[in-house]
Amino acid sequence: MLAFTVRRVLVALAVAVTVSVASFLLLHLSGDLATAIAGPEATGPQIAQIRQDYGLDQPLLTQFLTWGWRALHLDFGNSFYFRERVIDLLAARLPITLYLGFIALAVALFVAIPLGVIAAVKRDTWIDRTALAVSVLGQAMPSFWFGLTLILIFSVNLRWLPVSGNATWKNFVLPAVALGYYAMPAVMRLTRNGMLEVLASDYVRTARAKGLPPRKILVRHALRNAVIPVIALAAVQFGFMLGGSIVIEAVFSLQGLGQLAWESIARNDFPVVQAIVLVLAMIYIGLTLAADLLNAFLDPRLRQA
Amino acid sequence: MSLPPDTAALAAPARPPDAPIALAPVPSPTRLILRRGLRHTGFLIGAGILGLIVLAALAAPLIAPHDPYAQDVSRRLIPPIWQAKGTWDHVLGTDKLGRDYLSRLLYGGQISLLIGISAALISGLIGTTLGLCAGYFGGWVDSVVSYIVTTRLAMPVVLVALAMAALVGGSLKVVVLVLGFLLWDRFAVVTRAATQQIRNQDFVSAARAAGLTDLRIIGQEILPNIMNALIVVATLEMAHAILLEAALSFLGLGVQPPLPSWGLMIAEGKQYMFFQPWVITIPGVALLLLVLAINLLGDGLRDITAPEARH
Numbered sequence: 001m002l003a004f005t006v007r008r009v010l011v012a013l014a015v016a017v018t019v020s021v022a023s024f025l026l027l028h029l030s031g032d033l034a035t036a037i038a039g040p041e042a043t044g045p046q047i048a049q050i051r052q053d054y055g056l057d058q059p060l061l062t063q064f065l066t067w068g069w070r071a072l073h074l075d076f077g078n079s080f081y082f083r084e085r086v087i088d089l090l091a092a093r094l095p096i097t098l099y100l101g102f103i104a105l106a107v108a109l110f111v112a113i114p115l116g117v118i119a120a121v122k123r124d125t126w127i128d129r130t131a132l133a134v135s136v137l138g139q140a141m142p143s144f145w146f147g148l149t150l151i152l153i154f155s156v157n158l159r160w161l162p163v164s165g166n167a168t169w170k171n172f173v174l175p176a177v178a179l180g181y182y183a184m185p186a187v188m189r190l191t192r193n194g195m196l197e198v199l200a201s202d203y204v205r206t207a208r209a210k211g212l213p214p215r216k217i218l219v220r221h222a223l224r225n226a227v228i229p230v231i232a233l234a235a236v237q238f239g240f241m242l243g244g245s246i247v248i249e250a251v252f253s254l255q256g257l258g259q260l261a262w263e264s265i266a267r268n269d270f271p272v273v274q275a276i277v278l279v280l281a282m283i284y285i286g287l288t289l290a291a292d293l294l295n296a297f298l299d300p301r302l303r304q305a
Numbered sequence: 306m307s308l309p310p311d312t313a314a315l316a317a318p319a320r321p322p323d324a325p326i327a328l329a330p331v332p333s334p335t336r337l338i339l340r341r342g343l344r345h346t347g348f349l350i351g352a353g354i355l356g357l358i359v360l361a362a363l364a365a366p367l368i369a370p371h372d373p374y375a376q377d378v379s380r381r382l383i384p385p386i387w388q389a390k391g392t393w394d395h396v397l398g399t400d401k402l403g404r405d406y407l408s409r410l411l412y413g414g415q416i417s418l419l420i421g422i423s424a425a426l427i428s429g430l431i432g433t434t435l436g437l438c439a440g441y442f443g444g445w446v447d448s449v450v451s452y453i454v455t456t457r458l459a460m461p462v463v464l465v466a467l468a469m470a471a472l473v474g475g476s477l478k479v480v481v482l483v484l485g486f487l488l489w490d491r492f493a494v495v496t497r498a499a500t501q502q503i504r505n506q507d508f509v510s511a512a513r514a515a516g517l518t519d520l521r522i523i524g525q526e527i528l529p530n531i532m533n534a535l536i537v538v539a540t541l542e543m544a545h546a547i548l549l550e551a552a553l554s555f556l557g558l559g560v561q562p563p564l565p566s567w568g569l570m571i572a573e574g575k576q577y578m579f580f581q582p583w584v585i586t587i588p589g590v591a592l593l594l595l596v597l598a599i600n601l602l603g604d605g606l607r608d609i610t611a612p613e614a615r616h
Binding site: 011014016018023026027036139140141142144145156244246258262265276277281284285 | 455456458459461465467468469548552557575578585588592593597
């Protein structure tokens with residue numbers, strides 16, 4: 001387990017470095033930053049001045065090393081637009097996105113796990129098929145449109161919940177449902193398949209033969225084993241949701257990291273965009289690392305990989 | 306490496322080459338697949354809806370009642386026919402600039418399909434190449450490819466796609482390229498696993514013994530045997546690309562106006578949705594149906610070509 005952990009952590013670190021290089025190059029190779037910062041009306045000398053001011057005339061490697069070294073110390077420079085430190089902006093916005101992500105994950109698990117268990121127990125009945133249909137529908141629904149539709153139903157017609165903003169917990173209900181619904185199908189399918197496998201296993205048969213009540217078998221013996229890979233998947237899905245929340249935050253005007261990213265992209269505020277890409281990638285790398293270690297801890301066969 | 310759990314099932318080869326030969330006369334594989342397909346409800350529904358959407362999109366120039374770009378401010382936001390003030394002249398109503406919604410919807414289908422197919426082709430080419438190399442050669446090649454895939458998965462797709470599109474300037478071509486270069490991970494993972502499963506089988510060893518080059522073995526022996534799995538992934542990625550295009554266009558950095566992208570139609574309708582909900586419902590349902598049809602078709606194809614991988 002130790003060897004596996006060390007190897008896996010090293011890979012995660014290497015991936016983190018590669019991702020930083022990629023997110024750095026991404027912005028530097030997709031176009032001329034100085035022209036983009038200067039805007040369409042800038043003259044040649046102005047662009048040259050900007051290039052010098054932002055250090056864009058330095059060799060790419062020098063620029064990267066400077067940026068990387070500072071990023072390592074959580075110094076992402078100043079926002080072009082806000083004239084504020086990027087790290088302060090992130091610190092103000094990240095909690096909102098994390099909060100949204102956690103509620104969304106809770107919503108997804110709360111719906112998907114019971115649905116997956118019921119679908120497995122009632123295999124090939126109409127309940128199973130309905131659960132499958134819900135998950136197929138979930139995968140096909142554009143999340144931003146689902147969000148807008150939720151607003152129409154619950155805010156405009158029923159007037160139960162606010163349309164947008166992030167003042168109270170009520171503001172987070174609809175966005176969390178819209179975001180969580182997107183992670184639900186995968187969790188549900190994994191729960192269902194895991195339960196089917198466990199329910200067919202010998203120890204569940206033994207528990208049945210001993211005459212334990214079905215509910216007890218289901219929860220204490222079957223679910224407990226089937227839910228482990230689901231937790232690992234949930235960690236990965238949480239990472240995906242943080243990345244995908246940009247669309248949901250835009251729909252609900254939640255002032256989180258995604259909204260900041262979207263606005264910064266539109267304003268050519270590159271230090272902010274780069275920092276957000278980096279932060280989200282690092283969170284994702286950390287989550288997958290945790291998920292892999294959890295899986296390997298529980299299932300020694302995986303340590304060979 | 307953590308990979309989506311449902312992809313492993315896709316990697317099962319269509320038919321094990323050493324499958325027992327039945328004594329009774331067996332139908333040809335094509336016939337068998339066709340017969341299974343006709344019995345698979347999800348596949349039939351998916352194929353039916355997708356067929357209709359493709360036909361409607363292709364025939365848009367013939368069947369669209371109006372020019373999708375023709376503006377008429379005197380006919381703004383006419384509701385669709387099922388509402389009180391609807392007219393047969395504009396069956397699905399008109400948008401904020403008085404453009405016929407049905408015509409825009411039909412032409413918008415072309416955009417979604419074009420983006421879905423081209424992005425799936427580009428990402429398929431990249432992912433399959435990487436996956437074939439990793440699965441066939443193994444060793445350090447495999448490690449490098451797995452590493453690239455892990456790195457790619459760590460990048461937040463929507464954000465990176467938005468940033469790239471914003472820098473180059475959003476357009477149909479840029480969206481296709483950006484999505485094509487971002488969505489190859491599942492192709493690589495599935496191709497790698499499928500190739501690993503068959504690379505040591507007798508017919509591959511025989512080809513190697515016969516002195517075929519690696520390139521020819523991959524092209525003639527391996528690729529045809531993993532084609533079914535690839536087609537299933539292609540449908541999934543097509544659906545994925547269509548949804549992402551809609552999201553990018555909705556955020557204003559994808560397909561640009563006046564093109565009638567469905568995501569863009571939703572974005573343009575957003576400010577009117579409180580009084581005219583149909584402006585977002587119509588393109589939203591169109592998107593939902595298209596993606597649903599493609600997914601049903603893909604799930605069906607997987608069941609039909611690799612029934613042993615079904616859960």
